[in-house]
Amino acid sequence: MMADLDPHQGDTALDGQFCSAMPAHLWRQQVLYLPAEPGWWSDRVLDHIQDNAQTHGLMKQLGLRCNVLHDPIHRLSTGERQRLALLRGLSQRPRVMLLDEPCAALDDTTTLLVEDMLHTKMTEGTIIILVSHDIEQASRMADQRCEIVHGHFSGTII
Amino acid sequence: MTPTLLTSGDLLLAGGMLCGCVALSLVLSLGIQKALVIAASRMVVQLVLAGSLLLLIFGRSSVWLTVAMLVFMLAAASYEVGTRQLVRLTPGWHFAIGGGSTVTGTVIVALIGLLTALQPHPWYQARIAIPMTGLLLGNVMNAVSLTMNTVLSTISRERSAIEARLTLGATRAEAMNFTIQQAIRTALIPTLNQMAAAGIITLPGIMTGQILAGMNPLEASKYQIVLMSLIVSGNMIGATLAAILTAARLSDTRGRLRMDHLAR
Known part of the structure; x- marks a missing residue:
C-alpha cells in the first residue's frame, strides 16, 4: 500500500505530499519497494544497473565480486541477485525504502555488510522500513520496532 | 472470362481425399481424426450456406x-x-x-x-x-x-x-x-x-x-x-x-x- 502497488484504502504522505495527489510513478521514484524476490526484465545485469564508479563502490561495500556485472542473471546466486536488486534500487536515490526481508538469502557476514550500508543510508536521511523474521536483525537496525503476531501489531517498542 | 466450373465428380474426389486424411490419422494414431471430421463438416456446411446466401444477396442488390x-x-x-x-x-x-x-x-x-x-x-x-x-x-x-x-x-x-x-x-x-x-x-x-x-x-x-x-x-x-x-x-x-x-x-x-x- 505504501508503494501504491495494490488497490487499497487510505493514503500516505511524504513531507505533506499525499501519494494520491501525485502521479504514481513519481511517488514510487521516492518510495521504493524492494520485494524479497526481485524481478528482472532481462538476463543482462547491465540492462538493470549502470557500470560506473558509484556502482563499483556499492558492490564493494556489499561484498559482491567484480565480474558479477557481466554474468547472466540466471547464473547468479539468490544472495547475489538480492544484493544487486538493492543496488539497482539505491541508484534511483529513493527517499524511503520499503525492504521485505532484504537479507533472507544472505549469510551472516554479508548480512552485516548490507546492514552497515543501510545504516549509512539512514544517517544520510533515507527512511527505511524493513520487514524481517530475524529478531536480532530487528534490534540491530531499528530506531522504532513493531512486532506482528498472528497478523496483528502487538505494540511498539522504541 | 469463362470460369471453370467444377462437377460433382470433382467434389467427390475432394471428399475422398479428406477421408484419406482421416484414415492416415487413424493409422499413425495422430488422434486428429475427430477434429478433422468436425472441421471438414463445418467447412462444407458453412461454405455451402455462405454460397447460397451470397447468391441470394447478390440477386437482390x-x-x-x-x-x-x-x-x-x-x-x-x-x-x-x-x-x-x-x-x-x-x-x-x-x-x-x-x-x-x-x-x-x-x-x-x-x-x-x-x-x-x-x-x-x-x-x-x-x-x-x-x-x-x-x-x-x-x-x-x-x-x-x-x-x-x-x-x-x-x-x-x-x-x-x-x-x-x-x-x-x-x-x-x-x-x-x-x-x-x-x-x-x-x-x-x-x-x-x-x-x-x-x-x-x-x-x-x-x-x-x-x-x-x-x-x-x-x-x-x-x-x-x-x-x-x-x-x-x-x-x-x-x-x-x-x-x-x-x-x-x-x-x-x-x-x-x-x-x-x-x-x-
Whole structure:
C-alpha cells in the first residue's frame, strides 16, 4: 500500500505530499519497494544497473565480486541477485525504502555488510522500513520496532 | 472470362481425399481424426450456406441486406477472436477489446478500399463489399487474436519483471512498452511472411482465385497488391489497438498491475 502497488484504502504522505495527489510513478521514484524476490526484465545485469564508479563502490561495500556485472542473471546466486536488486534500487536515490526481508538469502557476514550500508543510508536521511523474521536483525537496525503476531501489531517498542 | 466450373465428380474426389486424411490419422494414431471430421463438416456446411446466401444477396442488390450480412460477419468475428487465448481477461472486457479492435481495423481499411481503389457502383454493391470485408476481417481477426494472446500470456508470465520496473518508478506505458511492441510484431509475422513470399513461393489466394476464374494475371496481381496493402494496414490498426487496450486493462491509472482483471 505504501508503494501504491495494490488497490487499497487510505493514503500516505511524504513531507505533506499525499501519494494520491501525485502521479504514481513519481511517488514510487521516492518510495521504493524492494520485494524479497526481485524481478528482472532481462538476463543482462547491465540492462538493470549502470557500470560506473558509484556502482563499483556499492558492490564493494556489499561484498559482491567484480565480474558479477557481466554474468547472466540466471547464473547468479539468490544472495547475489538480492544484493544487486538493492543496488539497482539505491541508484534511483529513493527517499524511503520499503525492504521485505532484504537479507533472507544472505549469510551472516554479508548480512552485516548490507546492514552497515543501510545504516549509512539512514544517517544520510533515507527512511527505511524493513520487514524481517530475524529478531536480532530487528534490534540491530531499528530506531522504532513493531512486532506482528498472528497478523496483528502487538505494540511498539522504541 | 469463362470460369471453370467444377462437377460433382470433382467434389467427390475432394471428399475422398479428406477421408484419406482421416484414415492416415487413424493409422499413425495422430488422434486428429475427430477434429478433422468436425472441421471438414463445418467447412462444407458453412461454405455451402455462405454460397447460397451470397447468391441470394447478390440477386437482390439491397443495401440493408448487404449491411445486415456485414454486421453478422463482424459479430461472428468479434466472438471468434477471443476464443482461443489460454489466458483471458474477464469475459466482457475480453470480447469487447477483441471485437472492438477487429471491427475498427476492418471497417477503416474496408471503407478506404471500397471508396477509393475498388469503387463499386453503388459502393455497397454486395458482390464486392461482402467478399472484400470478409477477406480483411479474417486477417485482422488473426492479427488481433495473436496480439491478445501474446500480451496476456507475456504479462502473466513476466509479471515480476514488469512489477520490478513499476517499483523503480516507471509509468505503466514504460513498463509494458516492450510487451506491446513484441505482441504487435508477433501478430504481423504471418502477414509479413505472406507479403515477402507473394509471387515467389506462393501465389496469394485472391490472385490464384482470380486467375483460376479466368482473369488476366497482371490485372490479378494489381488487385493482389492493393488488397495486400489493405490487409497489412488493417492488421496493424487492429493489433496496435488490441495490444494497447489489453495492456491498459491489465493495469490502472495508478500504474499498478491488475492481474485481478484476468478471468480465473
